[in-house]
Amino acid sequence: MADNKNYYDILGVSKTASQDEIKAAYRKLVKQYHPDLHPNDPDCAAKFKDINEANEVLSDPDKRSKYDFQLDNPYAAGSGFSGSGFSGTGFEGFGDIFNMFSGFGGMNERPGRQGRTHTYEMQLSFLDAALGCSREFTYTRKDKCPDCRGTGAKGGTAMHTCPKCGGAGKVKQSVGAGFFRTITLSACPQCRGMGKIIDESCPTCKGKGTTQVNTKVKFDIPAGADNGSYIRRPGYGDVPDNGGEPGDLLIYFTVGTHKLFKRKDYNLYVNVPIPFKTACLGGKVMIPALDKPFEYTIPEAFQSGKQIVIKGKGIKSRSKTGDLYVTFSVETPVRLSKSQRDAIAALCDGLETKQNPLMNSYKDNMSKDYGINPYEKI
Numbered sequence: 001m002a003d004n005k006n007y008y009d010i011l012g013v014s015k016t017a018s019q020d021e022i023k024a025a026y027r028k029l030v031k032q033y034h035p036d037l038h039p040n041d042p043d044c045a046a047k048f049k050d051i052n053e054a055n056e057v058l059s060d061p062d063k064r065s066k067y068d069f070q071l072d073n074p075y076a077a078g079s080g081f082s083g084s085g086f087s088g089t090g091f092e093g094f095g096d097i098f099n100m101f102s103g104f105g106g107m108n109e110r111p112g113r114q115g116r117t118h119t120y121e122m123q124l125s126f127l128d129a130a131l132g133c134s135r136e137f138t139y140t141r142k143d144k145c146p147d148c149r150g151t152g153a154k155g156g157t158a159m160h161t162c163p164k165c166g167g168a169g170k171v172k173q174s175v176g177a178g179f180f181r182t183i184t185l186s187a188c189p190q191c192r193g194m195g196k197i198i199d200e201s202c203p204t205c206k207g208k209g210t211t212q213v214n215t216k217v218k219f220d221i222p223a224g225a226d227n228g229s230y231i232r233r234p235g236y237g238d239v240p241d242n243g244g245e246p247g248d249l250l251i252y253f254t255v256g257t258h259k260l261f262k263r264k265d266y267n268l269y270v271n272v273p274i275p276f277k278t279a280c281l282g283g284k285v286m287i288p289a290l291d292k293p294f295e296y297t298i299p300e301a302f303q304s305g306k307q308i309v310i311k312g313k314g315i316k317s318r319s320k321t322g323d324l325y326v327t328f329s330v331e332t333p334v335r336l337s338k339s340q341r342d343a344i345a346a347l348c349d350g351l352e353t354k355q356n357p358l359m360n361s362y363k364d365n366m367s368k369d370y371g372i373n374p375y376e377k378i
């Protein structure tokens with residue numbers, strides 16, 4: 001996948017588009033760009049591939065929320081969502097990357113003259129992940145040797161131009177014979193593509209041009225990091241021996257749990273037990289939120305299991321705001337004394353049928369379907 005593709009732009013929908021809007025946009029575009037309608041049109045084929053790729057992510061709420069996090073990730077700029085680490089693997093690699101925990105602490109090799117990309121795992125508390133935070137991280141990587149400035153030559157100057165390639169670093173090679181002979185350019189075998197021959201190797205790095213250094217990085221983690229989401233710092237991986245582009249640093253997150261909140265994407269869920277008395281008569285209860293708790297008024301005759309949604313009280317990222325789902329449960333008092341039991345029995349036995357409308361309707365339905373009274377033995 002090329003860098004800097006924006007899946008929302010590809011499907012022509014807003015970042016807040018609903019799943020139905022995404023589905024509709026995808027269906028329309030797929031019809032428009034289907035390769036069967038445009039045979040031998042590579043632009044159309046590429047576009048068709050992009051559309052499918054975008055749909056695969058945005059139509060899956062879990063992948064979408066991780067993608068949104070990457071969009072918010074300030075360091076992803078320039079490397080895009082997939083980054084060069086994904087290139088060549090096709091989109092199938094997506095799921096693996098986001099669920100990949102086995103490689104933590106290890107390194108991934110990239111092809112070409114690019115250094116290794118370092119991959120690490122970082123633990124975040126529930127609240128740090130939900131609110132966003134700053135972190136500092138120290139690790140060891142290969143960087144340019146300071147004594148030879150990465151040249152591998154003693155003092156950075158003990159070298160001369162390669163006589164074989166004249167400093168170009170490449171030599172012509174002919175392959176095959178007769179009509180089928182082709183001339184190709186390949187890295188000069190004498191100087192290994194460097195164009196220079198080292199007279200005397202740098203003693204610090206033994207001619208490799210790199211040394212192990214401790215590197216400290218500071219970075220802001222935007223709100224909304226979830227298990228498996230990551231931050232990429234381009235250029236913070238290894239510098240390859242004998243020159244080339246440095247690899248990247250990838251930091252994957254695992255997010256801790258919270259005693260009050262549960263989380264799904266950017267939405268938060270909390271369960272609030274309320275007293276039996278409040279459920280009957282109404283009253284006020286405090287509900288937790290990411291910023292500060294707030295008061296909620298419970299109306300009288302409130303039923304256990306009721307869920308309310310507080311819009312905008314979930315996780316707030318740059319592009320998205322989640323909601324807070326509050327589920328109330330009425331706590332049945334335990335370890336009742338004799339007098340308390342008598343009081344409750346007196347209260348409940350004194351209730352009229354119309355005061356239990358849910359039970360009433362249940363009783364009617366059970367009677368219709370099964371011919372029984374479910375409360376007969378109470």
Ligand SMILES: [Zn+2]
Nearest residue numbers: 145148202205
């Ligand atoms: Zn050196």
Ligand SMILES: [Zn+2]
Nearest residue numbers: 162165188191
């Ligand atoms: Zn050479």
